[in-house]
Amino acid sequence: MRQHYFLRALLGACLLFCMSAPAMAIATPGDTEQIRATLTDYMEGTANGEPARLRRAFHPDFNLYAVTEADTLLVRPGRKYIADIKPGNKINRIGRILSIDIDNNAASAKVQITMPNFRIYTDYFLLLKYEGGWKIVHKSYTWKEAPKNQNRVLFVTSNQHTYGNSRLNTANHFEEIVVAYDTFRKSGLAVDFVSPNGGAIPLGYIETSNKTQKDYLYDAAFMDLLQNTLKPGQINPDDYQAIYYSGGGAAMFGVADNPDIQRIALRIHDKGGVISAICHGTAGIVNLKNSAGASIFSGRKITGFPDLFENTAADYYKTFPFSIGKEIARQGGNFVHSKHFGDNFYVVDGNFITGQDPSSTETVARKVIDTIQKMR
Template identity: 40%
Template sequence: MKTFTLILAFFISLFSHICMAQSDQQAISDTLNDYIQGTSFNDQSRIKNAFQSDALLHLQKTDQANWVVKASDYIGWFKEENKGKFNGRIGEILDIDIAGNIATAKVEILVPAKSLRYTDLFLLKKLDKRWQIISKSASSDTSNRNGKRILFIASSAYFHGETQLPAGVSFSEIVIAYHTFKQAGYTVDFVSPDGGALPLAYINTSMPLHKQYLYDSDFMFAIGNSKTPQQINPADYVAVHYLGGTNAMYGVADNQQIQAISMAIYERHGGIISSVCHGTAGIVNLRTQDGQYLVSGKRISGYPEDYENQSKAYFAQFPFLIKQSVELHGGTFLYSPRNTPHVEVDGRIVTGQNYLSSQAVAEQIIQLLEK
């Protein structure tokens, strides 16, 4: 009994620490978002809420490499008469690292109209139970980033169905498309049904692009902290991209919130819906406002069940089949021989057969967006 009590106490303590860490990260995110939104919309009250009153900013200007500015002076740069007006700054949290009651954070600020990218580094401290910025330093460089956002949709499933057979998001399909979009100036966000860390599969550090992003802290923070559907505003995105990996068969196609996000981007905001490999599972149940299946009358590609190892245990767990579902819902499913790329573009729907198609799918999306 004593042993059981000790074990129970250990797990209660562990759970408490995990919850506290998650709570602190959210609180820090809230502080950083006060800074981001405050400086983007000239809201002095939100900026003031983010900074500790004695905070210092270490900036730079032409004749001064270390230009020290008081937080109170910095806040005054954002005129109260312009409150609520967007000034062209687009912010994104890139990293948060917590150590007890102190933390560091990195934020990216894009100013597309001026082809500028600022990198802000923050030191935060928990004071009177509130996380506040006590110091900021920043650098800037020219950038081709256009401020337009692509939403990558991934599954949260770690296993096939109710089994212990591991499943995950194809790392190749993430990094190839991510790299292509970033090189073209787009910002990529991740969303999953549960939010948080994405389960990953098929990582190969012998592949240069895998290695590049596996050790990229900003990228790893993004896939380790995917957004929940509730955090997504469809108006912020020009396209959605459903990622593959066999876990894409679970929890995405039937997620009504994700369905609503995708169709709002597609129908209300004129955006693009795309998928690759098993990611096509995510679009088979999407319906337009008139109740028709999105894939009806469309040319669609993805990973066909013909190429699955149908005798394996994982296949028996699939809740539906991609090619069969597309065809049942009125679409034409097209694909090429195994291990060759294949892309279909039908209006604002872009789909690819496998990870080898990821770059071409991303390039087709970019072409459509830049027409």
């Protein structure tokens, strides 16, 4: 069983989900990055009250077009739009890029802006490349009402493509993402994805013979979420009732030591939310400490992928910054695990819900749902 698991891991990790322009595009990856930077200036400039970033993103003579509720055309000068952004005035907006389509020196893009408990906007942009850079020359939008008081779960993923500084490929565990996502969404919860750097994340451990995994692998809207994960700075922790750390070898790197993700998790915990993790995802919680410097899971039962199932003599393991079980114990937690892989082993201790390996993904998600429902 253990050898089968690692064979799957090694083969699955070779399939990485890399950000790229559509196949028909003529532009270079550098153009895609420049457009992403321009759209990020728009999203963050509006959300954080930074008119200078908006002036950097838009051509000075751009116009904004929309259809009003009275079915008339609204045309708004871009200069007025930017002038209405008050410096330093932060707005609770979650922005993410849905698509970028490039053809030579022209591009179209789509961005979703979620304002929890208010509206969900879809923004459409036309961009042109001139004088060595990309500028937005046109913006249109439409919107719909956002669900009121909808509970939200924040998925934490990793941008890491290799085991440490080695050339060994690693990835986020696809099953541990899609099974939990499917369970949460079917219960009515909203889900957002965050990673240390934002943007595309590597995916592996994929089984296309599994119907759920195959369905999501070919679901363009879902895959867009993983191609355009949010940056920690775009997250308002007060919007979430739970945080979920997914696993895979990538989860061992860049997550636990990220201060912005720590801040988000601690805020969710401090307001009574759920801290959950699966398999190697448990590595992400090891540095969560309260204001007194004590681990928030001190004295709690926690599980995750144990060294019992690792090949500790292998090169991949030697890149790990720590042993999950040993580090949880060192920080005051009570690390527990089953002696058998794949037996749906999980632990619920207060608002800490953790699973040992992929087999417990659905159960962990359901326990998170149960706990959130009791919070109402």
